[in-house]
Amino acid sequence: MGLLQLVKCVALVACAVAAPVEERKAPKSFLKEVGNSTWVIGNAKWNVTQGRQYATKLWYKGKDRVGQAVGHYVSYNGAASDLNWTSAAIVDSGNDWINVKFTAKEGDFHWVIRDDLVGAYQYFVNHALPTLGEFRTLWRLDNISFPNGHTNVKDGVLPPLSEYAAATNVQDETWQKADGTFLTKYDWSAFIREQEYYGVYGDEVGSWYINPGKDYYNGNHLKEELMIHRESKTGDAVQLNMIHGTHYLARSSDSFANGKTWGPWLWYMNDGSKTDAARRWKQEEKSWPYEWFKDTAYQSRGSISGKLVLSDGRPAAGAAVFIGDTNSNLSTADQGKNYYYTAYTDSNGKFSIDDVRTGIYGFYSWSNGGKIGDVTTSFVQNDIVIAKNKATNLKTLTWQVSSPKNRIFQVGTFDRKTDGFALSGPTPFEHGRIAKAPSNLTYTVGTSQASDWYFGQSALGTWSIVFNLRSIPTSTTGAKLTASLAGFSGGSSANILLNDVKVGNITTNSALLVSSQDTYRGATRAGEWRLLEFPVAKAELKIGENRVDVQVTTSTKWRGWLWDSVVLEWV
Numbered sequence: 001m002g003l004l005q006l007v008k009c010v011a012l013v014a015c016a017v018a019a020p021v022e023e024r025k026a027p028k029s030f031l032k033e034v035g036n037s038t039w040v041i042g043n044a045k046w047n048v049t050q051g052r053q054y055a056t057k058l059w060y061k062g063k064d065r066v067g068q069a070v071g072h073y074v075s076y077n078g079a080a081s082d083l084n085w086t087s088a089a090i091v092d093s094g095n096d097w098i099n100v101k102f103t104a105k106e107g108d109f110h111w112v113i114r115d116d117l118v119g120a121y122q123y124f125v126n127h128a129l130p131t132l133g134e135f136r137t138l139w140r141l142d143n144i145s146f147p148n149g150h151t152n153v154k155d156g157v158l159p160p161l162s163e164y165a166a167a168t169n170v171q172d173e174t175w176q177k178a179d180g181t182f183l184t185k186y187d188w189s190a191f192i193r194e195q196e197y198y199g200v201y202g203d204e205v206g207s208w209y210i211n212p213g214k215d216y217y218n219g220n221h222l223k224e225e226l227m228i229h230r231e232s233k234t235g236d237a238v239q240l241n242m243i244h245g246t247h248y249l250a251r252s253s254d255s256f257a258n259g260k261t262w263g264p265w266l267w268y269m270n271d272g273s274k275t276d277a278a279r280r281w282k283q284e285e286k287s288w289p290y291e292w293f294k295d296t297a298y299q300s301r302g303s304i305s306g307k308l309v310l311s312d313g314r315p316a317a318g319a320a321v322f323i324g325d326t327n328s329n330l331s332t333a334d335q336g337k338n339y340y341y342t343a344y345t346d347s348n349g350k351f352s353i354d355d356v357r358t359g360i361y362g363f364y365s366w367s368n369g370g371k372i373g374d375v376t377t378s379f380v381q382n383d384i385v386i387a388k389n390k391a392t393n394l395k396t397l398t399w400q401v402s403s404p405k406n407r408i409f410q411v412g413t414f415d416r417k418t419d420g421f422a423l424s425g426p427t428p429f430e431h432g433r434i435a436k437a438p439s440n441l442t443y444t445v446g447t448s449q450a451s452d453w454y455f456g457q458s459a460l461g462t463w464s465i466v467f468n469l470r471s472i473p474t475s476t477t478g479a480k481l482t483a484s485l486a487g488f489s490g491g492s493s494a495n496i497l498l499n500d501v502k503v504g505n506i507t508t509n510s511a512l513l514v515s516s517q518d519t520y521r522g523a524t525r526a527g528e529w530r531l532l533e534f535p536v537a538k539a540e541l542k543i544g545e546n547r548v549d550v551q552v553t554t555s556t557k558w559r560g561w562l563w564d565s566v567v568l569e570w571v
Contacts, residue, residue, distance in 0.1 A: 025095045029113040031088060039088045041100050041111055045118045046269060048072065050102065053082045058141070060118065060269055065205060067142035069236040074109055074124065076135045083109070106130075109137075110264075112292075118270065119208075121290075123263030124243070131255045135244040135262075139200075139207055146200035146207060146237035149228040150274060151190040153428060158200070158228075159183050161235035171520075171558070173232060174431055182431040185229030185238075186521040189247065189429050192217055192225045193342055196285075197268075197277040200228055200237040206272040209241050210281050211265040212288040215357065216243060218336025220322050221368075222416060222526045224248040224428075224518075241265065244336055248487070250516040250528050254337040264293055289355050297357065302386040305352040306394030308345055308365055308379065310372065310401045315349030316379075318370040320416075323353060326362040326382045333528045344368060356386045365399065369415030375401050376414055376482055376531075376567055402569060408479065409445040409467045411453055412565040416529040418455035418486050421563060428525035434458045434560055439552075442466060455524055457552065458492050458560025465548040465566060472541060476570040479536040481548065484564035487527020490515030491556030496534065497549040499542065504534030506550070506561060519560050527562055536568070 029043040037052040042059070049057035055072035058065040066072075075082040083104040092099040096115040101108050106129045112121035122137065129135065149158050167175035167183055174184040190198070192214070199208035217223065225242040243262040246252050266284055270276045289301065304323060308316035322332045323341040338359070345351045345365075365379040379399040386392055418424040423433055437454040439461030445468070457463060481503060483496065490508040497503065507513065518527025548568065552560075 027093055027096050027098050028115040029096075029098045031090050031098065031100050033088065037085070041088075041113060043113055043115050043117070045116075050085065050088070052084050058139075060205060063145070065142050065145050065207070066140075067144070069142055069231075069234065070140040072137070072139050074104075074137045076106075076129060076132045078134055083107075085109075112264065119266060119268040121264045121266055123261055123265070123293075126256045126260040127258055129256055131253055132244065133246040133249075133253045134242070137241040137243065139239040139267075140231060140234075140236035141200060141207060141239065143230070143235045143237050145202050145205050148201050149188055149199075149237070150201065151188065151198045151227045152194050152196060153190050154188060155274075158188075158230040158237060161230070161232075164230075164232045171431075175232070183232075184431040184522060185232070186226060186247075187429050187431060188229045189224050189226045189521070189523070191221075191428070191526075192219075192223050192227075192242065192245070193221060195227070196281040197274075198227050199277070200239050201272040201274070203272055206270050206274075206277060207239055208268045208270070208277045208280075209239065209265060210268055210277075210284050211241075212281070212285040213263075213265075213290075215339040215341055216262040217340065218244050218252055218254065219249065219334070219340070220324075220332040221320050221342045222529070223333065224523060224526065247521060248516060248518050248523055248527050249333060250514040252334045252336050256337055259297070260337075261295065261298065264290060300358045300388045301355045302358055302388060302390045302392060303352065303354045304356055304363075304384065304386060304392045304394065305350070307396045308349040308351070308399055309396055310375065310399050312401055312403065314372065315347065316345055316365065316372055316375075316399055317347045317349055318368050319345045319349070319365045319372060320368045321345060321351045321353070322364040323356060323361050323384070324364060326360050326384070328362060331528070332364050358386050358388050360385055363394065366416065367414045369413040369417070369419065373413035373415060374404065374407065374410060375399075376484070376565075377401055406570040408469070408568040408570065409465065410565060410567045411443060411445075411465060412450050412563060414484060414565045414567070416484070416486055416564055417526045418524065418562050418564065420450040421453050421455040422451050424455035424524055429522045430524060431522040432558055433522065433524050434519050434558060453563065456519055456560055456562045457494070457550065458519065458555055458558070460552050460555045462552070463550045467546055467548075467568070469541060469543050469546060472538065472543060473570055476538060478538045478571055479541060480569055480571045481534045481536050482565070482567040482569075483532040483534070483550075484567070485530045485532065485561045486525070486564040487516060487518035487523055487562035488513050488530055489517055489519040489527075489559040489561070491520075491554075491559030492552060492561070493554040494550050494552045497551060498536055498540050499546055500549075501540050503536050503540070504532065506532065508554075515559075518562060520558055523562065525562075529564065535571075
């Protein structure tokens with residue numbers, strides 16, 4: 001072999017060995033420390049300047065989209081405790097992405113930044129959060145760039161700051177305008193597990209939260225949260241990520257294990273297009289659980305399935321299914337320390353939930369109306385084991401229900417919601433709507449319709465249910481009156497009477513009725529559900545006309561209860 005050939009051969013071998021090193025790219029996404037507890041993160045499309053508490057600049061399309069607003073931060077128990085970041089570091093990376101971890105004493109907040117993505121995947125890992133009710137991440141953004149808001153139930157212009165200045169404050173974050181209508185941030189609330197994409201947007205930019213995996217949220221199907229709003233003091237456009245929230249709950253306060261993880265979710269930016277945000281939602285939903293998130297506990301999942309049949313032989317069609325804490329004394333609304341999954345049965349009572357984290361769970365089910373809207377009982381089974389890559393089949397579960405023959409009357413469908421009653425829609429949030437309900441009304445069984453009863457009651461007065469009995473069964477020992485409340489805000493009370501004899505009450509002082517702030521914050525469809533059951537002596541009922549009265553004795557403006565159903569049955 002000649003010298004020239006030998007040199008060429010050596011060069012080729014060297015290139016072959018070096019090629020893999022040369023092909024490996026460094027990500028364009030970056031973290032830069034600029035001193036004084038300040039860092040800049042982002043990529044070629046956007047960047048954020050993060051300080052000890054607040055991310056005060058968001059550069060996108062040549063403009064700072066925070067402006068004079070507060071920016072991005074993480075906090076718990078409202079605004080009382082903002083996390084303070086003590087350090088930042090790239091803890092993992094690939095050819096086209098980096099994972100930036102910001103550390104605080106309470107835990108670690110991560111931004112997973114990809115070179116080609118406007119936005120970032122985010123998640124939080126707990127280490128020392130206190131027992132809390134509210135835990136959130138959020139953006140407070142420039143109101144010029146983001147004049148509009150969007151949730152799955154409301155879309156439109158956020159009220160400009162000038163409207164607040166011209167109105168009168170009448171309640172927490174609520175103002176009355178000269179024309180009598182109200183401005184309140186709570187009108188931008190929504191059912192959190194129904195969200196696809198939500199956020200704030202304008203003609204050239206949109207900021208969206210996309211949470212395809214909702215298992216880290218607290219609460220059940222009817223969990224409501226404030227999603228977006230206009231900050232009344234500064235005009236900031238506020239985009240909330242309430243990953244543990246209490247806006248419409250009574251007593252949800254939880255302690256978390258070291259390592260409890262919320263997320264990942266996607267914070268996404270675009271040109272303001274809702275069509276594009278919807279497309280991105282579908283993409284993220286299809287990709288969840290995220291394969292790229294190399295967390296052992298996150299990736300360890302199984303599935304659960306089965307069939308619910310009522311004891312009277314009917315399939316539990318359309319029933320709500322909740323996979324939550326096992327052997328818990330909390331309602332499904334108030335559970336929040338672990339991970340939670342929701343679904344509905346099909347027309348045959350069958351259910352199936354994939355991608356459930358491994359662990360031991362409680363299985364809960366209740367009527368969501370429809371064909372089983374007469375069912376007042378709930379189903380619970382504890383100690384359900386979900387194992388990695390295993391399908392847990394609960395087979396056929398029998399749900400005990402009362403006989404339809406025992407039913408004397410029922411007002412409204414049993415579904416933990418106000419659906420079907422007057423003023424329950426069209427939107428599920430409106431401040432002061434409960435004040436439109438009458439002080440007095442009469443509902444006649446057999447003649448009146450559900451729409452003759454109202455979604456909520458608060459004003460001093462009496463609502464009566466008139467019914468006739470043709471006979472009284474000799475075998476019965478009495479009756480049971482069930483008052484199913486879709487929500488309750490303390491401040492108003494009522495006595496419940498049967499033929500002028502008191503059989504129960506709805507009262508602020510009851511241990512069962514800790515205020516959940518639902519009517520106070522304008523909820524009209526659901527809040528935190530409560531079940532009140534009152535025994536009725538057989539002697540109190542008579543053949544012929546009878547009357548149940550709900551007599552409001554104490555009333556506080558905009559506070560009261562949401563009605564789900566009223567049922568009287570023989571026992």
